[in-house]
Amino acid sequence: MFHTCKYQQGTTLLVPVCLLLTLVTTAVVAYSKQLRHHAVTLQREIERSELHLTSSTSLAVTHNALGATMRWQTALSATQKSIIREHRNVDIRGAATTFFSLSATARSAASSLSYTQSMNVVRYPLIRATPAQPAIFSASISPNAEITLVRPHPDKLDFWSRDALASPVAVQHRCESTAMASCHALRPADTPFPDDVVKYIFGVSRSAFHADVLPGSNTLTDCENITSVRARIIWVTGSCHLPLGANLGSDDNPVLLIIEDGHLSLSSGVTVTGMLVTLSRASALHKDIIQHETSTIIGAALIAQPLSARSSLRVIYDKNTLTALQNAHYTQRTAFLTGSWHDF
Structure with a gap:
């Protein structure tokens, strides 16, 4: 809101005051808008950080779960299995090796923001080749x-x-x-x-x-x-x-x-x-x-x-x-x- 000064005879000394008041009001309004913009930006960054943490945690938990079982199809939770986008089994010198493509998306309940992270992991046996002799x-x-x-x-x-x-x-x-x-x-x-x-x-x-x-x-x-x-x-x-x-x-x-x-x-x-x-x-x-x-x-x-x-x-x-x-x-x-x- 801007302050409007009306000039009358004998009020010449009030002109600088009115101009100063107008400038201050304009500056306050501009600063308020800038402050609101920074607040919104900060809130979005906080949301993005929280979404990043949520999605990366989901990947890490699923990654660890895959390393703890051979029967991931039944051992993992529905949420963990939904993160597995693709898997492929490969036999390397008799060792069963599985490649997994993981993708986790976190969505904000307060806005339309979402954050997706993906990575590929491989599960392999510690024993790459079993001895063929006693x-x-x-x-x-x-x-x-x-x-x-x-x-x-x-x-x-x-x-x-x-x-x-x-x-x-x-x-x-x-x-x-x-x-x-x-x-x-x-x-x-x-x-x-x-x-x-x-x-x-x-x-x-x-x-x-x-x-x-x-x-x-x-x-x-x-x-x-x-x-x-x-x-x-x-x-x-x-x-x-x-x-x-x-x-x-x-x-x-x-x-x-x-x-x-x-x-x-x-x-x-x-x-x-x-x-x-x-x-x-x-x-x-x-x-x-x-x-x-x-x-x-x-x-x-x-x-x-x-x-x-x-x-x-x-x-x-x-x-x-x-x-x-x-x-x-x-x-x-x-x-x-x-x-x-x-x-x-």
């Missing part, structure tokens, strides 16, 4: 070490090794059954051995393969209380003794047991169902794997630390166990595909 050796093996490998298919080769085994002094053989019948000398696979077998199996270089790259794993310094561990991925830094009754893993929930820079011993009757991995980091000294004659490892073993002369390794190869471990929900990982993020 044992893989990427470190030196003493010729005195006793190795017994059992597999149900006698026409398959028995082990995969970086180096040729020295002429054995102890027993190194393969048997066609757990009854130790029809045992023969070990036969190595002739497939070229990879430069980094850890990367071949797990997709992570040996130097980068640590417990912290295995979310959901349990890290121990010994195996004194290992039976109380609920995690199916167990990383032991140091030596591990499995006492009588300390069975690990099952057909439905096989275990990934990793021993770093330590000895391993299995008492009478102990069974480890899944996959054993031994790693050498701080020391190149030979380490023991000592199993009682009634203890067994069912699945496969990756031996990546030197095996001592007093070792006795016994592995019963089981492809079904390895497949179950590879496809278990606790060995699945999800990752954001770089360059696929969009917001609008």
Whole structure:
């Protein structure tokens, strides 16, 4: 509202006052409009920030949910499933890999504003390639070490090794059954051995393969209380003794047991169902794997630390166990595909 001045005779001195009042009124009106404009703009920015947070949270929750289950079609909520715009399954060296296209839209209840964010993620197993042999050796093996490998298919080769085994002094053989019948000398696979077998199996270089790259794993310094561990991925830094009754893993929930820079011993009757991995980091000294004659490892073993002369390794190869471990929900990982993020 503008102030209007009427000029009369004798009021000449009021002219500057009227002009000043008019200017002030004009400035107040203009400032009020500008203030309202800034208030509306600020409100819209607040709304956009809230919508951005809502949509990004929806993506993150769905992303995490996909990594926690293999049966996402039934495990996810209706809202989470609505965010999945597309999915595609790809078989990579026997590993079931799934690509997901996710898109989340948040809408304001107070205005017509909306905010959409989208991204692509991939769900893949921690174990990229399951061993095709009962044992893989990427470190030196003493010729005195006793190795017994059992597999149900006698026409398959028995082990995969970086180096040729020295002429054995102890027993190194393969048997066609757990009854130790029809045992023969070990036969190595002739497939070229990879430069980094850890990367071949797990997709992570040996130097980068640590417990912290295995979310959901349990890290121990010994195996004194290992039976109380609920995690199916167990990383032991140091030596591990499995006492009588300390069975690990099952057909439905096989275990990934990793021993770093330590000895391993299995008492009478102990069974480890899944996959054993031994790693050498701080020391190149030979380490023991000592199993009682009634203890067994069912699945496969990756031996990546030197095996001592007093070792006795016994592995019963089981492809079904390895497949179950590879496809278990606790060995699945999800990752954001770089360059696929969009917001609008």
